[in-house]
Ligand SMILES: Nc1ncnc2c1ncn2[C@@H]1O[C@H](COP(=O)(O)OP(=O)(O)OP(=O)(O)O)[C@@H](O)[C@H]1O
């Protein structure tokens with residue numbers, strides 16, 4: 001079974017597609033069998049990062065037109081196997097639960113070591129669910145305050161939804177679940193949810209505590225202009241730990257580099273064009289951290 005790696009962010013435009021495509025090329029260069037998937041169902045553009053002008057066949061053909069998954073995989077000019085998204089197809093952003101399961105189980109069963117999902121920005125349930133089921137969950141953010149706030153907001157929705165889905169199997173948690181499902185999510189912290197659950201059933205509260213501590217999302221700081229921005233890591237880590245009881249794995253950072261946007265416009269993958277750059281060195285470091293994290297979690 002392939003390991004699923006999901007790459008998400010709260011805010012758009014922080015560099016999910018740059019990070020996911022670069023990581024895929026880096027894994028491929030290190031001899032791993034990897035499939036890169038554009039799961040940004042509303043605004044697909046990942047094809048441009050791997051040297052393709054148009055997405056071609058993609059997830060849409062797989063879920064709506066009965067194509068086999070293997071029929072929609074193409075070998076991209078960047079050298080990695082790729083499944084394009086279908087941003088211009090109306091309704092694609094609103095896939096059903098059945099279609100989501102079909103995508104995820106199909107991908108896991110393909111003959112790859114790693115499948116990287118480049119998710120769309122924001123907290124739609126489809127994105128959050130694809131994030132939560134991944135073996136490696138990665139949040140990309142930049143040092144800008146809105147990006148940090150949105151990354152926090154994304155993780156909050158992700159972990160609250162994870163807990164809600166666990167509790168939804170039992171009628172005696174109906175009260176807590178109703179509060180969790182409301183727009184304001186009504187609990188000030190994950191610990192306060194665990195406390196409320198403990199008042200109903202201590203074993204269930206312990207189970208929540210244990211999957212929350214196993215959640216461990218990775219974090220990449222992108223578009224770093226000054227080294228001092230790396231302090232964002234520590235502030236973010238503390239706040240997430242305090243309110244969400246989640247431990248962050250710091251996977252690394254990528255510097256701000258004007259050549260990134262030039263490469264996208266020219267359809268020349270940055271990693272292939274500038275193999276000796278500092279940025280590519282950082283991508284390789286993130287790749288190694290990620291593999292180490294996967295082995296450390298006992299998933300291997
Ligand atoms: N490290 C970087 N240095 C300089 N520019 C960057 C860097 N990473 C990304 N960019 C620029 O930011 C823009 C957005 O990057 P990207 O498309 O990867 O973000 P995204 O999070 O996938 O966006 P969306 O939410 O729209 O899918 C790109 O056009 C690119 O030019």
Ligand SMILES: [Mg+2]
Pocket residue numbers: 016017018040045046118
């Ligand atoms: Mg993107």
